[in-house]
Amino acid sequence: MAKIALITGATAGIGEACAHTFAREGYNLILTGRRMQRLERLAGQLNEKYNVEVAVSCFDVRSKAQVIENLQGLPAEWKQVDVLVNNAGLSQGLDPIDKGSYDDWETMIDTNIKGLLYVSRVVSNWMIDNGFGHIINLGSIAGKEVYPNGNVYCATKHAVDALNKGMRLDLLSHGIKVTAVHPGAVETEFSEVRFKGDKERAKKVYDGFEPLVAKDIAETIWFVASRPAHVNINDLVIMPTAQAAATAIYRK
Ligand code: NDP
Ligand code: 8X3
Helix, strand or coil: CCCEEEECCCCCHHHHHHHHHHHHCCCEEEEEECCHHHHHHHHHHHHHHHCCCEEEEECCCCCHHHHHHHHHCCCHHHHCCCEEEECCCCCCCCCCCCCCCHHHHHHHHHHHHHHHHHHHHHHHHHHHHHCCCEEEEECCHHHCCCCCCCHHHHHHHHHHHHHHHHHHHHCHHHCCEEEEEEECCEECCHHHHHCCCCHHHHHHCCCCCCCEEHHHHHHHHHHHHCCCCCCCCCEEEECCCCEEECCEECCC
């Protein structure tokens, strides 16, 4: 029987790239996100190209009720999840703490921390019942260091770092693997979302150097997921060659 990967935030960027990589490797997929059309289009493409089965589930990870209803509503055979990629996440704004938007703060905290927790709560129980599973959390270098005006986004990714360690401890006796992958600058829709559709400002983030692309992270996640059963990678930081820290980017 084919293995199953559940990827949150599969409508764009790293999540979408992970969907392609895991489908190429023969996994059946559960893909989630808020944009149903994108989910359906991607599911069709992957099914046609790789002949894998794809279930789509459209919900907002910020809503505990939506997460529980949609995930628990999946047929029993789809709950045999081998790999959960906790990828859905975002940044909103880049403002100093005295000027930050309350709404932006709540959106980041609700998505990156609470959303990840809601999904993990449901899926970790399936994994415990199944007796196998691997949870891969998308952290960030923003979870390893703090940069000016990154305040709340960095705090949410520090929380992911802590939750990753906590999950690893709590799920140890169940044989469930837990890994965090922490990327530096990856050119996706991330900066456009952070700057609320300002494409020009978003593009400047990647000016003068070669950033990572979503596929670089997807291939890394696949490497992590495909280690032998007795091997777990706890924590992995990956940056462009031109980046040494969040604010140390060598631009030509
Ligand atoms: P994108 O903006 O390209 O993709 C983000 C994905 O998250 C989309 O599929 C989006 O789907 C989903 N998402 C966002 N909010 C919600 C929500 N409330 N409910 C459900 N899904 C949601 O960004 P990336 O691919 O770059 O980001 C993926 C992850 O990687 C994030 O956790 C991000 O913090 C992390 N990361 C990104 C880095 C980068 O430089 N790009 C670096 C380090 C970490 P939809 O809008 O359809 O709901
Ligand atoms: C995304 C990378 O440096 O914009 O998590 O925080 S950064």
